[in-house]
Amino acid sequence: MVMxxxxxxxxxxxxxxxNRALVSWLxxxxxxxxxxxxxxxxxxxxxxxxxxxxxxxxxxxxxxPGADDNPSHANGGPSPRxxxxxxxxxxxxxxxxxxxxxxxxxxxYTDIANLVVWCMAVGISYISxxxxxxxxxxxxxxxxxxxxxxxxxxxxxxxxxxxVEFLSNGSDKCHNGKKKSKVTFVFFVLFFPxxxxxxxxxxxxxxxxxxxxxxxxxxxxxxxxxxFVPSHRDVSYKDLLGALKLYSSCQQRVGQ
Amino acid sequence: MSxxxxxxxxxxxxxxxxxxxxxxxxxxxxxxxxxxxxxxxINNMERQDGHTQxxxxxxxxxxxxxxxxxxxxxxxxxxxxxxxxxQEEVDGLMDLARQxxxxxxxxxxxxxxxxxxxxxxxxxxxxxLDLQQAIAKAVLATKNHNNDVSETxxxxxxxxxxxxxxxxxxxxxxxxxxxxxxxxQTSHSCLVFQSVLWPEYSFWNLCEAILQYQLNHKSIxxxxxxxxxxxxxxxxxxxxxxxxxxxxxxxxxxxxDAHTRQEALLHYITCREERxxxxxxxxxxxxxxxxxxxxIEATTA
Numbered sequence: 001m002v003m004x005x006x007x008x009x010x011x012x013x014x015x016x017x018x019n020r021a022l023v024s025w026l027x028x029x030x031x032x033x034x035x036x037x038x039x040x041x042x043x044x045x046x047x048x049x050x051x052x053x054x055x056x057x058x059x060x061x062x063x064x065p066g067a068d069d070n071p072s073h074a075n076g077g078p079s080p081r082x083x084x085x086x087x088x089x090x091x092x093x094x095x096x097x098x099x100x101x102x103x104x105x106x107x108x109y110t111d112i113a114n115l116v117v118w119c120m121a122v123g124i125s126y127i128s129x130x131x132x133x134x135x136x137x138x139x140x141x142x143x144x145x146x147x148x149x150x151x152x153x154x155x156x157x158x159x160x161x162x163x164v165e166f167l168s169n170g171s172d173k174c175h176n177g178k179k180k181s182k183v184t185f186v187f188f189v190l191f192f193p194x195x196x197x198x199x200x201x202x203x204x205x206x207x208x209x210x211x212x213x214x215x216x217x218x219x220x221x222x223x224x225x226x227x228f229v230p231s232h233r234d235v236s237y238k239d240l241l242g243a244l245k246l247y248s249s250c251q252q253r254v255g256q
Numbered sequence: 257m258s259x260x261x262x263x264x265x266x267x268x269x270x271x272x273x274x275x276x277x278x279x280x281x282x283x284x285x286x287x288x289x290x291x292x293x294x295x296x297x298i299n300n301m302e303r304q305d306g307h308t309q310x311x312x313x314x315x316x317x318x319x320x321x322x323x324x325x326x327x328x329x330x331x332x333x334x335x336x337x338x339x340x341x342x343q344e345e346v347d348g349l350m351d352l353a354r355q356x357x358x359x360x361x362x363x364x365x366x367x368x369x370x371x372x373x374x375x376x377x378x379x380x381x382x383x384x385l386d387l388q389q390a391i392a393k394a395v396l397a398t399k400n401h402n403n404d405v406s407e408t409x410x411x412x413x414x415x416x417x418x419x420x421x422x423x424x425x426x427x428x429x430x431x432x433x434x435x436x437x438x439x440x441q442t443s444h445s446c447l448v449f450q451s452v453l454w455p456e457y458s459f460w461n462l463c464e465a466i467l468q469y470q471l472n473h474k475s476i477x478x479x480x481x482x483x484x485x486x487x488x489x490x491x492x493x494x495x496x497x498x499x500x501x502x503x504x505x506x507x508x509x510x511x512x513d514a515h516t517r518q519e520a521l522l523h524y525i526t527c528r529e530e531r532x533x534x535x536x537x538x539x540x541x542x543x544x545x546x547x548x549x550x551x552i553e554a555t556t557a
Contacts, residue, residue, distance in 0.1 A: 002278070009278035016471065103475070132479050210475045211446050211468055215483055218443040222436035226449070252433070256340045 024230060081155055084121035087241060091248040095202035097126035099224070101216050102232055103208030107135050111232050113146035117154050118240050126198060132214045200224065203247045205240075207232035225250055259360055260370055261315045265323050269459050273324055276463060279470040282423035284328040285321065286445070288437055289314065291429030291453030298453075304348040309455040311356060320459050322370065324466070330422060332437040336382065350384055357390040364397055374398045380546075389554035392547040421445060424469045428454045428461075444480045446472045499524045 088094055098119055100112065112129060119127050129136045129143070136143055200220040204213075205227050213221065227243045229235065265273060289310055296306025314331060321329050333353075339346060360367070360374065367374075374395055380388050421441040427434075430451035434442070448465040452458070499521045503512055512520075 005274045006278040008275045012275060012467070013279070013471065016467065132482065209472075210479070211448060211472050212476050212479070213443055213447065214476075214479045215443045218439045221434060222439055224433055226432045226447075250432075256337070 081121060084118065085123065088122035088124075088244075091244055093248045094123055094244065095247060096124070097128065097199050097201040097203075098124050099128040099130065099201040099204040099216065099221075100232070101204055101206045101213065102129070102131040102136075103206060103210035103212070103214060104231060104233070107131055108233050109139075109143055109146040110150065111235050112136065112143065113150040114154065114237075115232070115235060115240060116147050117150050118237050121155070122241075122244070126201075128201060128217070130214075130216045203227065203243070205229055205243050207235070223252060225252075258366075259315055259318070259356070259363055260322075260366060260372065261312075261319045263319065265320075265459070270323075272460075272463055276466050276470070277325065280473045281324065282326060282446070282466065282469050284330065284420055284422045284424075285326055285465075286330040286332070286422035286425045286438060286442065287314075287317070288332045288425070288427040288435065289454040290427060290431055292455060294429060295453040295455040303345055304352075306455060307349060307352055311352060313455050313457050317457060317462065318372075320462050324462075328420070330377070330438070332435070335436060336379070337436070339382070350387060353383075354387055354390060357387070357394050360394045361390075361397060367398055372398060386554075389550045392550035393554065396547055396551060424448065424465060426450060426462075426465045428452055428457060444476060444483060446476055495521060495525055495528070 100115060102112070116127055116129075200222070201217070201224050204216070204221065204224050206213075207229050208231065225247055227246055229239055229243065264270075292306040292310040293303050294306075295301075295309065296303050301309075318329060334349060338349070376391050376395055380391060383391075421443075422438065422445045424446045425434075425438070425442045426448050428450050430449070432449045446469045448468045450461055450465065452461050499517065502524065503517065503520055
């Protein structure tokens with residue numbers, strides 16, 4: 001009888017895994033199918049108009065889902081920096097401090113660097129990155145180089161680069177920037193004595209399948225909203241914007 | 257309404273419970289019972305009735321946990337922030353708590369039969385005195401109904417010192433935050449956020465949460481192990497540093513051999529652990545005294 005229940009349990013877990021794999025496969029297929037369909041539809045509808053020279057329709061063509069996913073200077077539309085700023089201002093509320101919690105085994109520096117650059121562009125002042133094995137912490141110089149590279153790639157030669165200050169465990173330096181475009185990039189571990197001047201993260205985006213904070217800033221997350229994104233690999237600007245929109249629409253009663 | 261709802265699971269529930277029990281089960285589950293007021297609003301009830309329904313649901317959930325062999329349950333009943341609510345609502349909640357703790361004492365034998373041990377965590381000084389006394393009586397009355405497990409120093413010093421950290425934290429009503437509940441203790445717990453309102457919680461919702469726990473079990477165990485090893489190595493490093501400093505301080509400039517260093521390290525560790533133990537004993541004594549004094553005040557009043 002015990003063996004039977006054991007078998008049934010394994011079967012149940014298998015079904016759940018299959019279900020999850022199917023759902024995520026469908027989600028990816030549906031997205032790419034939808035965007036291809038949309039692109040084809042727009043192309044076939046608007047090409048004649050574009051040839052006839054209608055400027056409004058040109059803008060519509062630019063605003064395909066592909067462009068929305070990852071705006072960059074290659075689009076030839078309005079400056080991407082302005083686009084990001086206007087996205088940030090259009091939200092009801094923006095977190096001052098955002099945390100990225102990566103529960104996946106192998107982190108991708110490029111994707112995290114992209115997220116950091118987008119956050120800076122949208123107007124978030126403090127960004128924390130955490131993973132269970134402290135990989136980013138140990139290789140922070142590599143991550144910072146990647147951030148600089150992605151800044152150039154995503155922003156082009158547009159304007160001056162963001163000034164990133166890096167803080168880690170044990171550091172008690174925290175200048176509240178008098179310079180413009182000042183962003184503080186923070187690595188946290190459990191105890192961070194110098195963190196008195198850094199606000200608690202209002203939003204933590206968790207990537208990966210593990211449903212736990214895995215020791216991320218236990219004392220600082222008392223009122224933090226958690227938003228879940230399946231994976232940080234190939235994460236798009238649209239995913240980040242979606243998370244920020246969700247955060248801006250949530251209400252905290254703080255006990256009342 | 258009683259603290260423990262009597263009754264067995266039906267056949268389908270029993271089979272599902274047995275299937276789940278074939279996998280790893282959480283030994284300590286924590287609930288953030290959110291959604292009572294929204295439930296009351298949706299069903300055109302008074303808020304107070306929503307809270308009463310919430311308590312009834314708690315009794316039912318304790319019964320399910322018993323059937324699923326979950327030995328420890330912690331619930332987030334009231335927070336310091338909740339004092340900001342209207343006086344009427346706060347008074348209503350305090351009255352509900354008073355009623356329930358008094359009922360608890362009446363049901364003492366039943367609780368002993370089911371092996372229920374009640375612990376109340378938090379700064380009780382903020383509650384009305386008579387409620388503090390009722391809680392003290394309940395805690396002392398059920399104190400010996402099971403055994404203690406102790407962990408690291410910080411864990412020991414928190415109000416939850418006698419409980420192991422929760423394996424699973426469940427928050428109902430769809431909110432995705434911790435609201436200051438057991439932040440330290442849930443750093444490596446499985447977090448499950450469910451959109452159902454607390455008074456509508458069902459056995460199947462609980463099973464779903466446990467299944468999530470089981471799916472995450474291996475990864476979380478690995479993370480916990482890693483964390484423990486990391487903490488142990490940090491502690492050893494700190495001990496080594498302190499020992500080296502002491503040797504330098506007390507030594508006469510002669511270089512020490514490995515054997516002396518090792519002996520000094522072991523001695524330092526033994527002294528440190530003894531200091532910690534004395535501190536914890538004093539803390540425990542203070543806590544027990546707090547509850548005893550409250551009970552004595554209640555009986556002489």
